[in-house]
Amino acid sequence: QVQLQESGPGLVKPSHTLSLTCTVSGGSISFGGYYWTWIRQHPDKGLEWIGYIHSSGSTNYNPSLKSRATVSLDTSENQFSLNLRSVTAADTAVYYCARDFDLTGYYDWGQGTLVTVSS
Amino acid sequence: EIVLTQSPGTLSLSPGEGATLSCRASQSVSNNYLAWFQQKPGQAPRLLISGASRRAAGIPGRFSGSGSGTDFALTITRLEPEDFAVYYCQQYGSSPYTFGQGTKLEIK
Numbered sequence: 565q566v567q568l569q570e571s572g573p574g575l576v577k578p579s580h581t582l583s584l585t586c587t588v589s590g591g592s593i594s595f596g597g598y599y600w601t602w603i604r605q606h607p608d609k610g611l612e613w614i615g616y617i618h619s620s621g622s623t624n625y626n627p628s629l630k631s632r633a634t635v636s637l638d639t640s641e642n643q644f645s646l647n648l649r650s651v652t653a654a655d656t657a658v659y660y661c662a663r664d665f666d667l668t669g670y671y672d673w674g675q676g677t678l679v680t681v682s683s
Numbered sequence: 684e685i686v687l688t689q690s691p692g693t694l695s696l697s698p699g700e701g702a703t704l705s706c707r708a709s710q711s712v713s714n715n716y717l718a719w720f721q722q723k724p725g726q727a728p729r730l731l732i733s734g735a736s737r738r739a740a741g742i743p744g745r746f747s748g749s750g751s752g753t754d755f756a757l758t759i760t761r762l763e764p765e766d767f768a769v770y771y772c773q774q775y776g777s778s779p780y781t782f783g784q785g786t787k788l789e790i791k
Contacts, residue, residue: 611773613779613782625779627779660728667775669733669737670730675727
């Protein structure tokens with residue numbers, strides 16, 4: 565069974581770049597048909613879709629992030645990553661990585677990692 | 684952007700009762716790409732239903748999804764103690780994908 569695990573700094577300074585990695589185990593990230601996705605949840609709030617990279621390499625992002633987000637694949641490490649530039653306190657959230665196969669729903673999720681933006 | 688409105692905000696019920704949660708979209712959800720998730724404190728969301736009515740692997744039969752277009756529902760028959768949680772709907776038919784604000788199902 566596939567497992568996803570987020571990793572990265574828990575504290576990021578304002579105006580800096582938030583960088584997170586999702587390591588995939590139990591399955592190859594190179595297998596076709598998957599949407600490798602980042603989703604976040606502000607403290608005690610609802611869920612916000614950030615964006616994805618498809619197995620084909622195409623990407624799609626939430627316009628609310630004003631082009632600050634980039635999702636990329638690293639097939640050699642079986643990982644995918646999120647870079648979010650110019651962060652502010654409003655970017656403080658639990659960040660989840662997740663995958664969807666062929667638009668059948670986000671069945672697999674990481675456990676989530678809390679990122680706090682503060683000086 | 685499609686706005687999803689869930690109702691009620693909080694639902695207070697007892698184990699053994701049935702529950703119906705609503706999710707209304709501001710415009711039609713393409714291909715009925717509507718999912719339901721359950722989330723418990725400190726845990727990642729768990730996929731229950733995709734494609735409006737298709738139960739995900741390992742999900743008990745007491746969970747069912749219905750609806751099309753702009754009106755969707757999640758029905759839970761005979762609530763078990765472990766079903767008390769927050770439930771979110773999500774549409775993935777149009778970008779950006781969006782989530783509802785959640786319904787909290789609490790023990791009465």
